[in-house]
Amino acid sequence: MNNESAKIETRDLNLFYGTTQALKSVSLSVQEREVTALIGPSGCGKSTWLRCLNRMNEMIPGVSINGGVLLDGVDIYGKSVDAVEVRKRIGMIFQKSNPFPQSIFENIAYGMRLQGINKHADLHVIVERSLRRAALWDEVKDVLKKSALALSGGQQQRLCIARALAVEPSVLLMDEPASALDPLSTSKIEDLICELKESCTIVIVTHNMQQAARVSDKTAFFFEGELIEFGATDILFTAPTKRKTEDYITGRFG
Amino acid sequence: MLTLKKKILGVAVPGLSGAAAFFSVASVFIILGIIFIGGIGNISWEFVSQAPREGMTEGGIFPAIVGTFWRVLLMSLVGVPIGTITAIWMCEYAPQNSPITRIVRFAVNTLAGIPAIVFGLFGLGFFIQFCGVEMDKMFAPEGVIQWAQPNILWASLTMSILTLPVVIVSVEEAIRNVPQELREGSYALGATRLETVLRVVLPNAVTGILTGAILAVSRGAGEVAPILFTGAAYFLPHLPEGLTDQFMDLGYHIYIMTTQSADVDGTKGVLFATTLVLLTLTFALNLAAITLRYHLRKRMIQA
Numbered sequence: 001m002n003n004e005s006a007k008i009e010t011r012d013l014n015l016f017y018g019t020t021q022a023l024k025s026v027s028l029s030v031q032e033r034e035v036t037a038l039i040g041p042s043g044c045g046k047s048t049w050l051r052c053l054n055r056m057n058e059m060i061p062g063v064s065i066n067g068g069v070l071l072d073g074v075d076i077y078g079k080s081v082d083a084v085e086v087r088k089r090i091g092m093i094f095q096k097s098n099p100f101p102q103s104i105f106e107n108i109a110y111g112m113r114l115q116g117i118n119k120h121a122d123l124h125v126i127v128e129r130s131l132r133r134a135a136l137w138d139e140v141k142d143v144l145k146k147s148a149l150a151l152s153g154g155q156q157q158r159l160c161i162a163r164a165l166a167v168e169p170s171v172l173l174m175d176e177p178a179s180a181l182d183p184l185s186t187s188k189i190e191d192l193i194c195e196l197k198e199s200c201t202i203v204i205v206t207h208n209m210q211q212a213a214r215v216s217d218k219t220a221f222f223f224e225g226e227l228i229e230f231g232a233t234d235i236l237f238t239a240p241t242k243r244k245t246e247d248y249i250t251g252r253f254g
Numbered sequence: 255m256l257t258l259k260k261k262i263l264g265v266a267v268p269g270l271s272g273a274a275a276f277f278s279v280a281s282v283f284i285i286l287g288i289i290f291i292g293g294i295g296n297i298s299w300e301f302v303s304q305a306p307r308e309g310m311t312e313g314g315i316f317p318a319i320v321g322t323f324w325r326v327l328l329m330s331l332v333g334v335p336i337g338t339i340t341a342i343w344m345c346e347y348a349p350q351n352s353p354i355t356r357i358v359r360f361a362v363n364t365l366a367g368i369p370a371i372v373f374g375l376f377g378l379g380f381f382i383q384f385c386g387v388e389m390d391k392m393f394a395p396e397g398v399i400q401w402a403q404p405n406i407l408w409a410s411l412t413m414s415i416l417t418l419p420v421v422i423v424s425v426e427e428a429i430r431n432v433p434q435e436l437r438e439g440s441y442a443l444g445a446t447r448l449e450t451v452l453r454v455v456l457p458n459a460v461t462g463i464l465t466g467a468i469l470a471v472s473r474g475a476g477e478v479a480p481i482l483f484t485g486a487a488y489f490l491p492h493l494p495e496g497l498t499d500q501f502m503d504l505g506y507h508i509y510i511m512t513t514q515s516a517d518v519d520g521t522k523g524v525l526f527a528t529t530l531v532l533l534t535l536t537f538a539l540n541l542a543a544i545t546l547r548y549h550l551r552k553r554m555i556q557a
């Protein structure tokens with residue numbers, strides 16, 4: 001594996017929830033402008049690993065983490081690194097879409113307001129650009145002042161993507177972003193992922209192997225907190241080298 | 255034998271509990287009925303807009319309404335922010351189940367259980383005899399007592415401590431009802447904890463804060479004991495004009511008319527009417543709080 005061009009990587013990453021170990025020495029590197037999919041049975045640590053990349057786990061009481069997480073070669077858990085700064089550079093999309101109970105406009109503007117951008121004209125430019133990138137502009141351009149909660153589930157999830165894009169992250173983490181959506185909305189999200197990878201590095205957790213196969217360049221298979229196999233998606237799905245991977249992708253368990 | 259016992263219990267338990275339930279409901283209606291019938295005849299525009307006359311047998315209760323209004327307003331201005339900040343700290347900052355949070359929770363629960371008269375004594379001892387005396391040393395001209403005596407400020411502050419637990423509990427409930435996903439969404443966009451509290455948690459807890467404020471007001475409006483020694487006056491010819499003034503108060507007015515009246519029969523109608531006004535006020539406030547909370551819960555379920 002060529003670690004030189006890794007956008008983000010973990011080295012011997014261990015994570016404990018209290019005394020139970022959820023990640024066991026995971027070393028994995030994600031290349032720039034690629035889509036990396038994480039698959040594995042539920043509870044195997046996919047979300048946990050993903051949330052280490054933007055330091056979301058450390059807010060859970062009782063979590064302890066050791067090992068390294070490098071973003072552009074810099075350890076984001078280093079003493080001089082502020083978690084808030086890390087999260088501005090790494091966007092996150094959650095399994096359950098979580099728009100704020102505010103207008104569509106204010107949802108997208110949220111991240112920019114945090115950075116002190118408050119002029120309506122400036123905000124509007126970025127709101128429009130972000131909504132266009134998330135393929136939502138045409139559907140909502142006339143109702144920007146309406147509550148985000150009035151949107152459909154699929155639209156809400158694309159709104160969350162737009163909201164993340166507004167702060168120009170270089171990495172986008174997605175935790176089963178389409179698992180609660182209908183097939184049409186899912187395919188819109190998948191199309192979006194393929195477009196966004198031109199400008200972003202994307203890591204996506206999915207329990208849907210067809211989805212992983214459709215959207216990702218590389219796939220990582222997790223099992224019981226360990227990284228079992230990692231490689232190019234087409235190879236991993238057609239010629240896995242590990243027995244467990246084969247069992248999983250052929251549907252023998254999970 | 256066993257079946258007989260079961261049979262007896264089968265009749266006695268529902269019978270007794272039904273009777274108990276009936277008794278509770280009946281007493282509410284009897285109390286309300288007596289007050290309503292006794293008071294409604296005396297309620298008029300004059301009654302709520304004029305000062306008492308003729309040893310409180312004539313005129314109205316306007317100064318007491320105004321006094322009660324100012325003291326619950328002052329109380330809320332102090333108590334609601336303090337209670338809200340405490341609740342925010344307990345929910346968002348303090349480590350859960352740490353000794354310090356348990357101490358604070360214990361203190362809040364204890365505060366809720368202290369008899370109201372004790373707050374009155376505390377107000378007298380702490381606010382008037384300590385804070386007031388010290389303030390006079392600093393601000394008042396030599397020999398003049400400005401702050402070291404009962405006034406509306408000390409009464410309101412005493413009341414805000416009494417109602418603090420009500421505010422804290424309501425706001426806590428509202429804050430805990432703010433979905434965790436919203437906080438995570440905010441953090442993931444690079445918000446600090448403070449920014450998340452101010453921009454996500456608080457706006458979504460506004461209804462709960464309002465509910466807390468209303469419940470505190472409705473609790474505080476009816477309490478007399480805490481203001482007995484800290485600011486309420488028997489009769490005042492003028493309305494309170496500043497923080498160092500004393501004030502008339504609805505609950506205290508009822509107490510005075512009941513215990514100190516020279517003409518018991520003459521004050522009776524006014525007494526009932528005052529009670530009716532106070533009860534209506536408290537009910538209206540509780541109703542507002544319940545309605546708010548209902549909407550809060552409904553919104554939560556929909557979200």
Ligand SMILES: Nc1ncnc2c1ncn2[C@@H]1O[C@H](COP(=O)(O)OP(=O)(O)O)[C@@H](O)[C@H]1O
Pocket residue numbers: 017022040041042043044045046047048049060
């Ligand atoms: N907040 C938490 N506290 C304690 N244990 C957790 C927490 N989150 C996840 N876990 C545990 O860690 C393991 C990995 O969970 P997770 O990363 O969510 O798995 P996945 O996303 O692959 O389904 C599971 O056994 C889960 O029960």
Ligand SMILES: [Mg+2]
Pocket residue numbers: 046047048175205
């Ligand atoms: Mg998961």
